[in-house]
Amino acid sequence: MPETTLTAPAPGAVLTPDQISVEAVYFGVRVVTCEDGDPLLALGTHDRRRALAAWSRYAREVAGERLRDYLSLCAPNCAAPWCTRYGCRTAESVVEPIWAVFRAPDPTAGQDPESVWYVELADPETPGALPVMCV
Ligand SMILES: [Zn+2]
Structure with missing residues (x-):
């Protein structure tokens, strides 16, 4: 079997999906949290x-919680006064499709070289942009 050589990406380089370290993969979907979970x-x-x-x-295996609790979603038939006025916090309301570019940290830009990546909002046309669902 040929050995794979991993070279560190240049500072600030756009990372390919294979270069983005993630916490888990479920059903083919790569899951990560940013700082502070x-x-x-x-x-x-x-x-x-x-x-x-x-x-x-991910919520069950990593946090030992149901997704509703992990994301602090409202229970079905929620009647909290805030919610009846402004709408409940649901999976529909908190999940947002975005485009993002993941980059290697660039210490010359003041980024922590110990970070595995930095993520930036992007447009679909941005080179290296990935479709991402975000909570
Ligand atoms: Zn509610």
Whole structure:
């Protein structure tokens, strides 16, 4: 079997999906959290159901919680005064499709070289941009 040589990407370089380290992969969806465990990202998809399925498994296995608790979603038939006025916090309302570029940290730009990547919002036309679902 040929040996794979991993070369570190240049500072600030756009990372390919294979170069983005993730915490888990469920149902083919790559799941990561940013600092402090929030926000939660699903890489490579704009499919809400796939992202929610992957996050649901992630919440159970990593946090030992149901996704509803992990994301502080409202219970069915929620009647909280704030919610009746402004709408409930649901999986539909908190999940957002975005495009993002993942880059290697650039210490000359003041970024922590120990970070595995930095993520930036992008347009679909941005070179290296990936579809990402974001909470
Ligand atoms: Zn509510």
